[in-house]
Structure formats: C-alpha cells, structure tokens
Amino acid sequence: QKEVEQNSGPLSVPEGAIASLNCTYSDRGSQSFFWYRQYSGKSPELIMFIYSNGDKEDGRFTAQLNKASQYVSLLIRDSQPSDSATYLCAVTPFSGNTPLVFGKGTRLSVIA
Amino acid sequence: DTGVSQDPRHKITKRGQNVTFRCDPISEHNRLYWYRQTLGQGPEFLTYFQNEAQLEKSRLLSDRFSAERPKGSFSTLEIQRTEQGDSAMYLCASSPRGGGPNEQFFGPGTRLTVL
Numbered sequence: 328q329k330e331v332e333q334n335s336g337p338l339s340v341p342e343g344a345i346a347s348l349n350c351t352y353s354d355r356g357s358q359s360f361f362w363y364r365q366y367s368g369k370s371p372e373l374i375m376f377i378y379s380n381g382d383k384e385d386g387r388f389t390a391q392l393n394k395a396s397q398y399v400s401l402l403i404r405d406s407q408p409s410d411s412a413t414y415l416c417a418v419t420p421f422s423g424n425t426p427l428v429f430g431k432g433t434r435l436s437v438i439a
Numbered sequence: 440d441t442g443v444s445q446d447p448r449h450k451i452t453k454r455g456q457n458v459t460f461r462c463d464p465i466s467e468h469n470r471l472y473w474y475r476q477t478l479g480q481g482p483e484f485l486t487y488f489q490n491e492a493q494l495e496k497s498r499l500l501s502d503r504f505s506a507e508r509p510k511g512s513f514s515t516l517e518i519q520r521t522e523q524g525d526s527a528m529y530l531c532a533s534s535p536r537g538g539g540p541n542e543q544f545f546g547p548g549t550r551l552t553v554l
Contacts, residue, residue, distance in 0.1 A: 331481075335479075358540075359540040359541060361540075361542070361543075363545075369547070369548075370528075370530055370545040370546060370547050370548045371482065371530070371545050372545070373542060373543070373544060373545075376540050376542055378540050415481050415482075417481070419540075419541055425541060426472055426474075426484035426487055426495065426497075427472075427474075427482070427484065427541075427543060428484070429481030429482050429483070430481050431479065431480055431481050432481055
C-alpha cells in the first residue's frame with residue numbers, strides 16, 4: 328500500500344513568516360513529487376513539482392526533496408493571509424502515465 | 440478559458456438514481472484522470488485514460504461506476520444506482536503527452552450529493 332503522510336494541522340504562522348510543510352512517503356521507488364494548494368470548496372491547484380534531491384525554488388516557494396529519508400517539504404517565505412489553504416503532497420512511482428497518490432493535506436493558516 | 444472544465448459543477452440526486460459527469464481536458468493533453476475527494480481527505484484515484492484507452496482502474500471503482508473517453512477528447516463518468524456513500528467531489532485532471540514528471544492539472548470538480 329503506497330502511502331503519503333502529512334500532518335493535518337492546522338499550522339498557524341504569522342504574516343511574513345516562513346511556513347514549513349512536510350510530507351513523508353512509503354514507496355522508495357517514487358520518482359516525482361508534487362505540491363498542490365487547495366482553497367476550501369475549490370479544486371487542487373499545482374504549485375510546483377520536484378524529482379531530484381535537493382531544493383527547487385519558484386518565487387516564494389521552495390520544495391525540498393530527500394529521497395534517502397523519503398521526505399519532501401514545501402517552504403513558503405513571506406507568508407501572506409492569501410496563502411491560507413490546505414496543501415496537498417502527491418507522489419508518483421514513475422514519470423509518465425501514472426496516477427498521483429495524495430496525502431490528506433496540511434491546513435495552513437496565516438495570521439495577519 | 441483553456442483549462443480543464445467539468446460539468447455539472449453541482450449535482451443533487453436521490454439514492455438509486457444514475458448520474459453522469461463530463462470532463463473536457465486541456466487541449467492536446469492526451470492523459471485524463473478521474474479522482475474522488477471526500478471531506479478531510481486527499482483526492483483518491485479512480486481511473487485514467489491515455490487517449491481513448493482506459494489504462495488503469497482503482498479498486499474504488501465498483502461495477503456501478505463506468506468511465507469512457509470515446510474519441511480521446513472529453514470523458515464521462517457514470518455512477519449507476521447511486522448510494523449515499525458516493526457523495527463526494529469528483530475531480531478530473533489532465534496531463535500532457537511525453538515522458539516528463541506527469542504534472543496533472545485539475546478541473547473545478549463536480550460536487551455530488553446523494554440524498
């Protein structure tokens with residue numbers, strides 16, 4: 328059973344702080360890792376993906392991957408109230424034609 | 440709008456009725472996925488297509504569920520004899536061809552309520 332684990336939160340951070348969201352996965356063969364943002368009542372929106380060990384930066388967002396520890400994280404710098412949402416971690420075992428395995432998501436609340 | 444579209448956005452039905460949802464993927468995306476999401480959970484995979492071929496079905500997809508993508512463009516998901524446990528958000532996603540990391544882009548979803 329392939330599993331993706333996330334702390335459900337809520338994670339509360341003050342405006343302007345760094346929010347750190349974490350995810351672990353069970354399938355050591357996993358290759359691609361995705362972070363989605365989901366506002367209440369809306370569908371998931373892709374933020375970024377990573378498939379190599381290390382860091383990948385995109386604007387205020389940084390994804391970090393450690394395959395040896397089976398751990399992926401998302402950092403959000405200069406957090407804004409508009410970042411308040413549920414963040415979903417998703418994993419695929421291979422690149423190409425495979426469905427995503429999602430965690431349950433972490434609810435982030437940015438306090439103004 | 441060139442994103443994934445889904446219709447209807449909301450559906451309320453009585454137990455035992457049949458319902459059908461439609462998904463139009465991003466143009467030229469050859470892969471199309473259906474997921475189901477309930478409150479407090481992440482999306483769960485149901486089935487996916489590459490062009491018109493249905494390549495994989497989840498164990499969640501009971502024999503009351505059927506999906507088609509007849510011409511490799513839009514897809515339909517039908518639920519027969521609906522049950523209250525089918526109440527959920529049904530999400531469609533598409534991804535482009537190629538051997539890349541398989542970024543999937545989601546439509547707005549169809550929220551099903553079974554009374």
